[in-house]
Amino acid sequence: MLPDNLREHAVAAAIEAFDANALTGGKYDREELTLEVAPGRIVSVCGFLKHDQRFVRLSSVTAVDRYPAEPRFEVVYHLHSIERNERVRLKCRLRGADPVIESVTPVWRSANWYEREVFDLFGIRFLNHPDLRRIMLPDSWEGHPLRKDYPVTGSRV
Amino acid sequence: MSEAGVPGPVVAEEEVTSPGGGRRMVLNMGPQHPSTHGVLRLLIELDGETVVKCDLDIGYLHTGIEKEFEAKTYQQAVTLTDRVDYLAPLSNNLGYCLAVEKLLGMEIPPQAQWMRVMLTELTRLNSHLVWLGTHALDIGAMSVFLYCFREREDILRIFEMFSGQRMMTSYFRIGGLALEPPRGWHQRVKKFIDVFPSRVDEYENLLTNNRIWIGRTRGTGVISLEDMLDLGVTGPMLRAAGLKVDARKDAPYSSYEKFNFVVPTRTENDVYARYQVRVEEMRQSARMVQQALEGMPTGPWKADDPHVVLPDREKMKTQMEALIYHFKIVTEGFRVPEGEVYQVIESPRGELGYYAVSDGTTQPYRVHMRTPSFGNLQATSKMVEGTLIADVIASIGSMDFVLGDTDR
Numbered sequence: 001m002l003p004d005n006l007r008e009h010a011v012a013a014a015i016e017a018f019d020a021n022a023l024t025g026g027k028y029d030r031e032e033l034t035l036e037v038a039p040g041r042i043v044s045v046c047g048f049l050k051h052d053q054r055f056v057r058l059s060s061v062t063a064v065d066r067y068p069a070e071p072r073f074e075v076v077y078h079l080h081s082i083e084r085n086e087r088v089r090l091k092c093r094l095r096g097a098d099p100v101i102e103s104v105t106p107v108w109r110s111a112n113w114y115e116r117e118v119f120d121l122f123g124i125r126f127l128n129h130p131d132l133r134r135i136m137l138p139d140s141w142e143g144h145p146l147r148k149d150y151p152v153t154g155s156r157v
Numbered sequence: 158m159s160e161a162g163v164p165g166p167v168v169a170e171e172e173v174t175s176p177g178g179g180r181r182m183v184l185n186m187g188p189q190h191p192s193t194h195g196v197l198r199l200l201i202e203l204d205g206e207t208v209v210k211c212d213l214d215i216g217y218l219h220t221g222i223e224k225e226f227e228a229k230t231y232q233q234a235v236t237l238t239d240r241v242d243y244l245a246p247l248s249n250n251l252g253y254c255l256a257v258e259k260l261l262g263m264e265i266p267p268q269a270q271w272m273r274v275m276l277t278e279l280t281r282l283n284s285h286l287v288w289l290g291t292h293a294l295d296i297g298a299m300s301v302f303l304y305c306f307r308e309r310e311d312i313l314r315i316f317e318m319f320s321g322q323r324m325m326t327s328y329f330r331i332g333g334l335a336l337e338p339p340r341g342w343h344q345r346v347k348k349f350i351d352v353f354p355s356r357v358d359e360y361e362n363l364l365t366n367n368r369i370w371i372g373r374t375r376g377t378g379v380i381s382l383e384d385m386l387d388l389g390v391t392g393p394m395l396r397a398a399g400l401k402v403d404a405r406k407d408a409p410y411s412s413y414e415k416f417n418f419v420v421p422t423r424t425e426n427d428v429y430a431r432y433q434v435r436v437e438e439m440r441q442s443a444r445m446v447q448q449a450l451e452g453m454p455t456g457p458w459k460a461d462d463p464h465v466v467l468p469d470r471e472k473m474k475t476q477m478e479a480l481i482y483h484f485k486i487v488t489e490g491f492r493v494p495e496g497e498v499y500q501v502i503e504s505p506r507g508e509l510g511y512y513a514v515s516d517g518t519t520q521p522y523r524v525h526m527r528t529p530s531f532g533n534l535q536a537t538s539k540m541v542e543g544t545l546i547a548d549v550i551a552s553i554g555s556m557d558f559v560l561g562d563t564d565r
Contacts, residue, residue, distance in 0.1 A: 056386050136215070136219040
């Protein structure tokens with residue numbers, strides 16, 4: 001459900017009208033709009049935003065690890081509409097055990113490398129991704145360095 | 158091979174048979190290749206001289222900077238941002254500082270803002286000069302390189318004057334500038350910027366009507382605007398395709414709205430158009446530096462926020478509170494209120510976004526850099542597939558990527 005204070009934002013209201021179950025929360029903080037999307041609806045919401053709301057650009061896809069809290073991972077999408085000169089942040093929360101979400105590569109091809117990076121550094125899997133393998137680290141690397149339980153220093157013995 | 162840390166199969170110059178029966182060759186270009194300017198590996202499948210398929214392999218310069226952020230205090234992390242895009246360190250300083258200042262809800266005094274604009278525009282000149290010099294060198298115009306690096310040296314000396322460092326300046330700090338602007342900076346910058354436009358004329362003399370240059374660049378590296386938007390390309394490449402998009406105009410930061418400048422665009426959308434856009438950007442940046450010199454506001458060069466900004470040396474010696482604040486900031490840093498921001502600036506290469514998440518402590522919880530080189534590089538395959546192998550160099554040169562910026 002969309003929080004009442006976000007109804008004045010055209011993007012939030014449009015998503016709510018498109019799919020009443022898509023939004024699970026959100027906030028407007030420091031002049032930036034964040035919308036929380038149910039992980040199962042991310043592709044349809046992104047498709048709607050791109051084709052109906054003119055968010056032609058996917059600026060970035062990244063993740064935040066909230067370890068040890070649950071749901072542990074936040075997958076964060078920054079969208080940009082050049083026409084409306086507007087940006088919006090979408091967020092999906094995933095549980096720590098086997099984090100997996102649908103890929104948005106069918107909507108924006110640029111998601112390819114961003115999602116590979118998130119897969120590489122956070123270990124979040126993207127379903128229907130055309131080429132899901134490590135991008136920064138060698139294929140033989142163990143672990144996912146940007147997870148909070150991955151040590152900053154030290155060496156394997 | 159994967160045990161040795163080499164990603165993917167090694168297929169250097171091995172011949173494969175395509176389904177059609179013709180013989181194709183896979184050429185391994187890089188990671189150590191003079192024209193990739195860093196460590197980029199291209200796997201190019203050739204049919205004769207035509208590129209059939211181009212795969213990119215990045216990550217050779219991955220240093221885990223985003224992880225490093227989480228182990229530093231907010232102020233310490235400024236020094237990491239220099240090392241991301243080492244040709245435009247001050248742009249990265251600015252993006253990061255603006256993001257943290259947005260989290261803090263901090264007001265920056267006008268002089269610091271203008272000084273930031275001036276130095277960021279000098280950084281843009283610096284970056285474009287390296288790009289122009291090396292790009293021309295790749296295509297065979299050697300002398301342009303020497304001309305460009307002559308002016309770049311002047312800019313690096315100006316940076317050294319301000320910060321004591323030529324490249325890894327870290328001159329912008331959260332709350333303003335690291336040091337008071339040095340004595341004599343005005344004359345020094347003025348001396349440089351007064352002659353700079355005539356130097357741009359010199360580069361143009363060498364290239365703009367040069368038949369070889371035109372032959373190598375015009376009609377090369379064309380990629381449709383739709384493809385570029387879909388593949389995440391930003392910056393001068395979009396502007397060379399006729400789309401007027403520039404964060405300095407669309408979402409002004411650090412008082413860019415007070416400056417008078419034009420966002421140059423072209424519509425040809427080839428390597429030559431990208432060259433024209435960047436040359437014109439150099440002229441516009443020079444204009445902005447000129448305006449900053451003329452209209453530089455007076456006043457403090459750092460914000461009045463004792464919890465965040467280090468006190469003056471003089472105050473530390475005379476006031477108890479100043480000494481305490483200094484000790485607190487240096488030993489444990491300052492707390493940043495909980496929240497998240499995405500600050501976008503226009504770096505010389507395109508959209509540079511800093512996504513900073515704070516959990517209310519003295520260290521960033523997560524910092525993600527949306528770097529323009531990473532976004533732009535994704536379009537490489539689309540751009541070079543179907544063209545000639547000789548044009549690959551011109552095409553990737555026109556993207557102006559920095560591998561440190563790509564791999565982080």
